[in-house]
Amino acid sequence: MICLIQNVEDYNNDLRVILMAFYMGVKIITPENIEKKPELGADVAATLVAEFAEGQTKIWMKDGGLDVKSEGASEDKQQDWSAREVCGKPDIVIDQDYHDRKIFRNVLKRAMYRMLSERTGRVLPWGSLTGVRPVKIAMEAVERGCTDEEIQKLYQETYVASREKAEACVKIARREKAIIETIDERNEYCLYIGIPFCPTRCLYCSFTSYPIGVYKDKVDAYLDTMEKEMEYIAESYTEKKLASIYIGGGTPSSISAEQMDRLCSMIEKHFDLSQVREYTIEAGRPDSTTADKLQVMKAHGVDRISINPQTMNGETLKLIGRAHTPEQAEEAFMRAREAGFDNINMDLIVGLPGEDAEMVKRTLEKVKKLAPESLTVHTLAIKRAAHLKQEMDKYSFAGDVDEQLSLVGQAAEELGLAPYYLYRQKNMAGNLENVGYARHGLECLYNILIMEERTDIIGIGAGSSSKLIRREGDLDPVTGETITGNRIDRVENCKSVDDYIARIDEMIDRKKQAFAK
Structure with missing residues (x-):
């Protein structure tokens, strides 16, 4: 465990995520946690103390726990302690006002990165970058007219990222920009339709999914409920063109061919598909991808599918x-x-x-023979809700994940596939990333738009989320006031299938409030 002590909470998340980048899986606690459970103090391996003050911030990191008492905590819950007396000479001194968050957070994270890198002997390819969408930095710079060299310098100097990661972000941003320019951002939208059923639950999975064997008798009721939500959304979005449909899960192909036919027919009934540029279904698990389901998808105009082996090693x-x-x-x-x-x-x-590099090579040899039009590589993320998180001590993770990721990139290049989108998640092995590769002209539009957040993406079904893009100068659909700055309004559906069926009117009411005109 690492004990985090700070006199203000403004940069709590920034400190936590950079610590987690270097100490993946380590639990971060506070003195309040120890007060409630004193036995936790014995498990503290290191303590980080951050003292933010006018014009100067000091940070100390020491092995073991500290005897820091908090009886004198003020009403705003800031700790009443003297960091100098407790910790001695600071490891980091930043002579800058911490109140300007936009500027200070990068200075803080860069200083933390360098201190932790020296302390652990580790160099992280992404440097101090901990966000989900690192390509956004390059995209904004591209739109400002910056050169590739200027953008790479920004990544390397501001975020201490490697040249390799900087170059990847620039290439992907350029490719995304060319595709986004074909989109009418204000007048087109995407649909995400969630089918939260799976044949079995994977060890690493934290998504909302339900075993089809247990829930097979509820699928039709679930489709009934989704149709009600579809009807409302279709009526609300008649003024915009539907650009992309993405049916994900779960495993959409876990439902029967007849149910798949019904789902696709419902979509055709309620939405104008004449302007749709891309129609994707995650066929997902190979054991559920049967010939009759594939024929149904093809008959309904689905033009992109995903078959996801994850690995080609049986063990x-x-x-x-x-x-x-x-x-x-x-x-x-x-x-x-x-x-x-x-x-x-x-x-x-x-x-x-x-899995090690040799096992990944065996997988890639089989994939190259199949020659898919796109390849998406995910770096394993140890997610809190996954079985893997609770059973970590049962498994070995001896492989060099950076090498494995590089092998996939090489195989993609051999297949004529180039990277077109990239994102990151918390607690990823090696603090790395997920990358999508595709042939030119066959990039997944939905994947790009959900990363760049340029159009409304409307979610249907249990566990789905809608993202509504609000632009500066627009009128707020609820208050009628002029919006200052850009923002994203999110509308969440409940995760449980049973709750979704029982509370569909509430789900529609949530959208009505957000869609209000």
């Missing part, structure tokens, strides 16, 4: 709870080709328990 598939074999993944891919699909994505995960 790993068993370990992570995937109820299919590498051979079934290959068979599902060939069935999709026979059904006429010429835009197929495959998802892989690097950093899986027990």
